Amino acid sequence: MTYYWLKAGHIIFVIFWMAGLFMLPRYFVYHQECAPDSPENAVWIDRERKLLKIILWPSLVVVWILGLLLAVHIGAFGQGWFHAKLALVLGLSAYHVWLADYASALARGQRKLTGRQLRMLNEVPGIVAALAVVLVVVKPF
Numbered sequence: 001m002t003y004y005w006l007k008a009g010h011i012i013f014v015i016f017w018m019a020g021l022f023m024l025p026r027y028f029v030y031h032q033e034c035a036p037d038s039p040e041n042a043v044w045i046d047r048e049r050k051l052l053k054i055i056l057w058p059s060l061v062v063v064w065i066l067g068l069l070l071a072v073h074i075g076a077f078g079q080g081w082f083h084a085k086l087a088l089v090l091g092l093s094a095y096h097v098w099l100a101d102y103a104s105a106l107a108r109g110q111r112k113l114t115g116r117q118l119r120m121l122n123e124v125p126g127i128v129a130a131l132a133v134v135l136v137v138v139k140p141f
């Protein structure tokens with residue numbers, strides 16, 4: 001029973017986390033389309049901060065805690081699929097930290113990437129998430 005509750009919680013927070021990871025770079029694209037000193041610029045900075053504070057950071061923490069509890073529960077640490085999944089989710093977590101850093105840079109007026117580059121980058125978490133789901137469901141190795 002505990003296992004199913006952990007898994008339900010894990011999947012729910014994975015959905016929140018992924019939603020935030022898809023939304024934030026879209027925010028960056030719209031943010032960068034407005035003038036640096038405009039009132040709209042300040043509104044985007046506020047939206048990005050809130051998305052990170054309310055959705056992204058709490059979801060990252062809960063997904064990790066529940067994921068690791070699940071791993072302990074089913075004894076996944078010695079299994080190949082789990083090592084591969086860990087590598088993917090570490091990559092996704094690094095991407096999350098990079099996004100948070102990009103939001104801080106944007107708030108300081110630095111626009112390091114073009115809208116096109118941000119849009120292309122936004123494809124990455126979708127591919128990583130798809131691979132992570134295949135690994136946990138199919139467990140190919």
Ligand code: HEM
Nearest residue numbers: 011014063064067068070071074076089129132133136137
């Ligand atoms: C962040 C660290 C994460 C850890 C440590 C972790 C670990 C785990 C573990 C151990 C399971 C249980 C597998 C089983 O019962 O056979 C699980 C289930 C699952 N995980 Fe994660 N996970 C993480 C992140 C993610 C992410 C980012 C996604 C998707 C994008 C994801 C999607 C799923 C799904 C869909 C299941 C349920 C699979 C099933 O039906 O058995 N997890 N996770």
